[in-house]
Amino acid sequence: MQILSSVDELKELRSVLFDAIDKDKPRIVICAGTACQASGSNDIIRVAKRYIIQKALVGKVALRITGCHGFCEMGPFILTEPQQAFYTQVKLDDVPRIIDALLSGEYVHDLLYEDRDTGQKYFNRDDIPFFKNQKRSILGANTKIDPIRIYDYIVQDGYRALENVLSRNDPQWVVAQVKRSGLRGRGGGGFPTGVKWELLANQPTNLGKFLVCNADEGDPGAYMDRSVLEGNPHSIIEGMLIGALGTGATEGIVYVRNEYPVAVKHLNIALQQARELGLIGKKILGTDFSFDIKMVRGAGAFVCGEETALIRSIEGKVGEPRQRPPFPVQKGIDGRPTAINNVETWANIPLLFRLGADEFKKIGNKNNSGTKIFSLVGKVRNTGLVEVPMGKSIKEIVYDIGGGSVSRAKIKAVQTGGPSGGCIPAEKFDLPVDYDSLIEAGSIMGSGGMIVMDQNTCMVDVAKYFMNFLKDESCGKCFTCRKGTQRMYEILEDISKGKATLESLDLLKELAEVVKDTTMCGLGQTASNPVLSTLRYFRKEYERHIVDKKCDAFVCKDLVGAPCQTACPLGTEVWRYVALIEKGEYEDAYKIIREVNPLPSICARVCDRKCETRCSHAASGGQGIAVRSLKRFVTDRIDPAVYTPIRKSTYNGDKTKVAIVGSGPAGLAAAHYLSLLGVKVTIIEAEDRPGGMLISCIPAYRLPHDIVTKEIESLLDENVTLKCGTRLGRDVTIDGLFNDGFKAVFLAIGADKSWRLDLEGEDVRGIYPSMQFLKEFNLRGRELAKGHVGIIGGGNSAVDAARVAIRQKKVKKVTMLYRRTSHEMPAYAEEVEAAIEEGIKLETLVTPVKIRYIKAAEAEGITVETFVSPIKIDAKHGHLADIRCIRNKLGEMDSSGRRKPIPILGTEFTIPLDTMIVAIGERPDSDCLASMGLDVGKSGRLSADTETLSTNRPGVFAGGDLVTGPNTVVDAIAAGRKAAEVIDRYLSGKELRLPTKITLPKFFLEPPQIGDEELEEAEREEPATLPVGSRRKNFAEVEMSLSVDQAKREARRCLRCDLEFTQPKNDNESEPASIGEKSI
């Protein structure tokens, strides 16, 4: 490289370089940012080079290796030019295909980025929502520049701002421009950059002045500085040169974190190349302006991000902050005037001078000009770096760019500003992201980390995490920071262990305020933010830990114990029976299950398996243990007689009678446990046989009726009287029951009334609410469906209805219509899959908008007019003929964190139907309860205290779906069991509220010897299913039992979270276990 001796020579170099570019030349761009390297992009680059050399494609296709593009979740990826095709998560073998396609102007369709919801493929990167909704003025350059080639930067208008500034040679103008632009420091504080420069410019020059680029990006969760420094180091150099010209600074220092080796390397190369070209050093571009930049590597101390600490670290001292004033601008490095700006601020300078201050100011909102880069990470689908104009709302960033939640868990907060920042709850997501709004909301902008948190993130744990961080990173100079962070951590630790009281929260708050008010540097002054903001917005979570001893996010280990056991509403010791299965002790396993669950064979088939979702395997992204299949394995082979429940005769001889209304799982469980206490129970059931939803709604191919009958019969002992065909409100009343001598009543009538679509003509023949349809068949054997059957809805009852329909004799075809995508269907995923296997067609993103009748259809035909003008036909003579539907698209997020379906006008279409089943949800049939003096709330749910199940009438308790709305079998059983406990306390005059307790695993069971490789490779065992051919038109049970081998293999896979609590402690602590062996 030859040294450039004038501004004109630089201009000429740029123009020569520019002319040499063949813009139409095919080019592949591969990101080699740190995240992509972690995903394997270095190997992709090698294979690309190999292919290009071996196929002699040099000159035909070019290769550019760049820094971070921002879409780190999708790495490694390849971008092609000029096509702008964006291939994600590329494998080694894909590379030749991509190059071949590019050379022939084609696309590799299967590798193009695809929207997970809609399946839409994107041919141009800029159309992908993640990119489309950003404004990438800084990050955008990363994709065009190979950071180790200065010419790449120059040809992209690099150093052009410097040219301009050098030609003018007017320092005051430079500072004025920066002031005018309104640029504020991107490091977090938001101090106006121009003002800082002016202060520096006004300092005496005799000793020399420093400019520092702060690249000690210590905020955990933020990595934009790293990406800018790695991907575009010359923009920092150019920014500092302009700054030096404006402020009269003589020396520049870039202070880089030692944890960023690639940034160090790229900056070194960039400085070397800039020096070779004469862009830094003495007499830059032949002018009198001299400025050199050196790099200093940090040695790992968070507090060194604070400017006075950073200065001491540069001076080679212990990085403790000092009192200000004097400010660094007055006395900085070696006592000389020093201005410190963050990486992103420096990167904005060349842009500002290329655009002009006024244009720059137009980006963003008032007092917050320009763009800001955020690292959008945590529980969000599209993790990566995003750049948006200041003032965009959190909602737009998290949902439109980030794509919302990574799983079904709802997003509840974002954390901004690192350890100095705070958590902003989902209710406040309309907040514009700028310096001032965030401070008002109790957080700060910080360097731009935005960590998304969902229901599986515990806010107490988050506060504890930051306090742990801060207590370690506090330099110790100020007493209140050193001890205050330590004490706050201890209080949070107590809360997370269930050892705190509500007074602890007051103490915590007081302490937080003191630390904030009495410390010297930014670290201490903001250290309380994580605590104060979570207390402000998530106090309920703190109280739940303290009062109920529960961590609903399953994070605080000392409250959670074994997650499978805690997740189970019945508290089943899942880990224990899984371990017993592994040992072949099936009888003991059965006893463990049966002890807490009176309906084990039923749960073994229809439980919603909260234990599997919470399994540690699943929590770390793997496949949870197949607990339900293991339960089925045990209940299928063990005679229930091995378990004899313990009976107490608390109420023996006494004529204590309790009435239970409803014989579903809640009612049955309540009856059983009351009976064990010696209470005489009468169950009142409206239908002809007991079982409730177990019989009337769940189809026999999922839950055979004989299994239900057998299990129910085992619970009907001498203390239990069953009265079928008796309906509350028609045959009996609550007052009547009390008059008959019942001491307490437990209402568990479930939720079996289907919601209506509320469309005109919904009552014509051929249209059935799903509950009616299922009951008619399950209880009375009537087959209501025929011909082409349409099912509206996407929940379990919709799938049940569809699968029952296809088994009915006169049915030819079944179509399910759902308004969102199959990802969002509330039905269990495997049920949906099974339904599709059985030939049920699934139309997603469809909403029925118009039901039409035979006669109307015959008379008018199917036209758009019929859609806009309503039709009126006498329902008595009509029968359903077809439904008119409209296609939807997904719009904004609604309050459930799912995207709203929005109809697309003009996409209406007609589906001819003989039967339609409406399965859009159920509610309790509770109209009669209000007239009995009970408080019936929204959606027909009965109001009852969640802890004591008591209603507004003394002696009347309620539980199950009647209270919660449609819910699962296991939750209903749990409610029934709780009702028995509460009613027992009521009858004996005790305080109704049950004492809270933490359930931790207690019994030690020797774990099997299992190698890590076996554990890693073992796949989840799935039970065999009846072949599709054998399922048609019959109700044989579809899912089979696991084989002995399968069950044992599956049980071996258990990570045995219980051991942490039960393992005998090794007394000989001093002797460390040898490597590879788990310490016992």
Add this chain to the structure above:
Amino acid sequence: MIQKAALSNGDEVMTQQDVDPVIITKIVEKHNKDRGEIIAILEEIQTEYGYLPEEALRIVSDKTKRSLVDIYGIATFYRLFSLKPRGKHLVCACLGTACHVRGAPRIVEELQSQLGIQAGETTADMEFTLETVNCLGACALGPVVVIDGHYFSKVKKSGIGQLLEKARTGFDKIDIAKDKRIFPIEVSCPHCNRSLMDESFAIDNHPSIRVAISFDHQDGWLRLSCLYGSYNISTELDVPMDTVVKFNCPHCHVELPSTSNCAMCKAPMVPLLVRGGGIAKICSRRGCKNHMLDVL
């Protein structure tokens, strides 16, 4: 590039070793004029020994005329420095916020349990040191674990055993015959364009690349593996570490003209024309593995 059997690197055992005062003095002198020299000196000593031996700190104190207390203060203030010898393999688990909410604490627990040590400790056999770091800046892919400089993203608890096992055998161990990332290149002299391939002398079962080298009044031949990704070489000379060597074409005898310097060690990079297009560049310093393959 010039390093014997460099594929098995990472084998230098970082156990307690004797401190060589000459090396320490050299390091001190190298940085003595820098501002904030102590941190740079300690960094380089740590690179040399893997930790900061007490003896070395005493020498630094003596040479820089700074009190030992000052030096000890710096060495204990910054996370980078370790006063205890570290294991052969450095396992570093990220505990940044993004990794934390994605379950990093469970990963650390598993590492602790499998290695039988706490974070910050080294196994008794000096194989592994386990450390945690507050953020590695790969937040999009958490939880992240870095072992011996290799990043592993979205780490699962069940995958940790295998990761440690791989670390033990060495991540750089590559099956040259099977690995897709390894491929042969044919090179020629950028000056006379004659082939530098030597069919008669095989390295890695492929023809080698033959060049003439000279340093310090010695000259002789050097043969390099033609496999991109293999550092195997053969030479008749005994080239001491850190020596910068001159490369000449064996045909036209012209020195292979360097146009750029090594980003790692500043020695000239030696260009070789690649058949099929492109230029390979290798660092001329013995021991430096920096290289490039340009296919622009």
